[in-house]
Amino acid sequence: MRHNRFVRLAVALLAPLLVAGVVVAQAGTAFADAGHHGHTLYVSASAKHWNSDRSCRSAAFKTIQSAVNAASAGGTVVVCPGTYHEQVVISEPLTLTGKHATIDETGVTPTFQVTLPGLGTQTIFAAVVMESSWINFTGFRVQHAQGEGIIAAGLNGPVSGIVISRNAVVHNDLGGGVPPKSTYFLCAAEGAVPGDCGEGVHFAGGVAYSTIRDNFIADNSGGVLLTDDVGPTHNNVVQGNVVTDNVADCGITVPGHNPNALNSSGVPQPSVAGVYRNAILGNVVTGNGVKGFGAGVLFATPTPGTASYDNLVQGNYIAGNGLAGVTMHAHGPASHEDLNGNVIVRNSIGKNNLLGDPLDGPPGPVTKPTGVLVFSGGTPVSVTIAHNHIFNNFFGIWLSTPVTAFGLRTNKFSHVIIPISAGH
Template sequence: MKRRLIVSACAALAAALSAMPSHAAQTTLVVDDNGAQCPGAGFTSIQAAVNAAIPGSTIRVCPGTYNEVVTVNKANLQLVGPRTPADCTQPGAPNPATDAIVQADNAAGGVVNLVENGIRFQRFTVQNNTLGPGVFTGASFSGHGVQQNLVQNNVLGVYFNSDGATDSTVTRNCIRQNNQAGAASGNGIYSDLGLSDADIVQNAFFDNDSSALVLTGGAPGAVDAVDIDTNTSQQDGSLLAVFNSTDTRVRGNTVRNGTGSAIFVGNDNTALQILSNNITGSGRGVRTSIDFGGGPSSNVRITSNVISGSTSTDGISVGPNSLTGSFISSNLAFNNPRDGIRVDAGGNAGNQITGNVLRNNAEHDCHDDTVGAGTAGTANTWRSNAGLTENRPGLCRGTPS
């Protein structure tokens, strides 16, 4: 009898479940603007699919042109387009027969807006916002994943913000020619609302007039635990301008033919690491400065970078009152039009400049204008640097190899 009751109960439960709406049927939604590539698609608009989706769904978008602002406000959605990577330095019009092209003007935000946690957005072309960014990520959320997209011809490319609760990423995108007039124009990736626990990795940046990346905020620590690794920057204003950061790393990036400082270290950075970057043909290589206000950066490591052929001044330059208690070590700087390493007068004290190889720099390989109890009457320690020319005897020792 007990067994019969159990079987009856199970049958009743199964009947009840079968009468309920099926969320499983909604876990993958398909979008096609005109039904040409995906005749069975349930939606012609990306936003309509987002509105119909439940959290955790996948939205597959077929090739076409989508003239709409997309606001993704449901957690853990995945939006996947068909785009395949191409050479980022060869701009051309995207093909709606093979690419999912999302474009619109939106003064209030991006063409695509990620305003919930855990959203993945990948393999799209996002373009032509003359009023703002291509992609916007909300600062009150995290777990964003912006991957393998082409972001071009907007005021700025990706407006990247995160609260840091979980890791957010911008990876393997082509971000180019985001130079429309407007606020923060000319930047590939821009952040000023707070960015924490984020990775910016393996992206290609091309011809963004201001900078590939600008990371800043209203107070020290606004940028925290961000890794900027193995990106390429060609013909951008800079690879990076960073302000108010803590525990941030810039490693293994390649910069070619930038117009300004390849890596610009602004005010109030702490425990910033600039490691193993290869910089050729920029205005300057690495520059620390407080020209925009704020205090000096400290505990910065500028190590194992190769910097050559700067077009304006120095390989590594420390502007007045901008760097204390930091390390400049094991760098190679050559064929720059002024100095290999230059430290300007002012409060640049307690820095250790060691083991660098400096050669064929037009004015000095080693240059330090500070005054103190350090090497050669400077306020810093210079040790084991190979170079031939110096503004004070004792800064460079030995023959550059």
């Protein structure tokens, strides 16, 4: 197992903050440059192909996809007021700006397909698919997809510089259930447990130095999902979003899915897989997972070889979620998993764990309201939990063995029966 990265609390707090600053700066610089290339195309339901295409009144494109296909790399597509029933696939650097525009996948048959290892050719049921770097997507309402509202993935190699901002991503991820309502492979049920169809916004792997910010993400089965299915997902920022009432799953989920994130000796393979050095900053995360055992923010390593490490959770308000406000699960027994180095700092964490956490090993369920919970089935886990205000819970911080936590005494507890419960 790797040595503990955070020997001192000061290092634990400072390093991820510097990373987050670099991510924001790089993303902003990239779009300052990218925005000067190409010209602007307009989309309107009343468009005519012979129009001059200089404004919404003279738009020449009736569908978003037709304008995206016609745009030059680095160009801009302005989508005028209206509802557009289509799946939108973005395969080159573009800025898409919605002007009271809705992308609604009701009645749409998705056509975008990918070939995935072990799964063959699969159709992606998301409303918006991003497979390029330097995409700026802002000002839309995205709704009624069977899978994700928005998915970004490095399907043809790593992508970066994606900014998803100031959108409403609502009522997506609708294909679950037992049996699933959709044939989308992500919606497949596991026994009596409904499948996760991808959640509102999903970075599915191979995504770095990108940003999900200032969005309203609600009434999907889950909110934001960062995974490493097709490659490492790292150095991204999830900031300033309202993630609420995604009742079947977590608000913000950061799990390692790829079993190749560690080699057979337990050494990280960051160029291959892993979810690491992502920053979750200043979000409002409420009312998630209250029907499906979801946390406010969840880090998890479900199987040997998976990794979710060195991530930062700072400055968020987290309350009213089905599992603990910030939950960490290392599900496997003593094996090669990496859930180390995550930092939970300066958050306001109210009453959470409303459903109780069933866990999957000793000491059994944690049924009382809990602010932060870190559980390991045997894999050593180190974490920093510092300078948070945790209130209105039975357990402020609940830790299993073998978990080592730094900064515990710096937290403030209000109306908490047992501030720190460790060594279970």
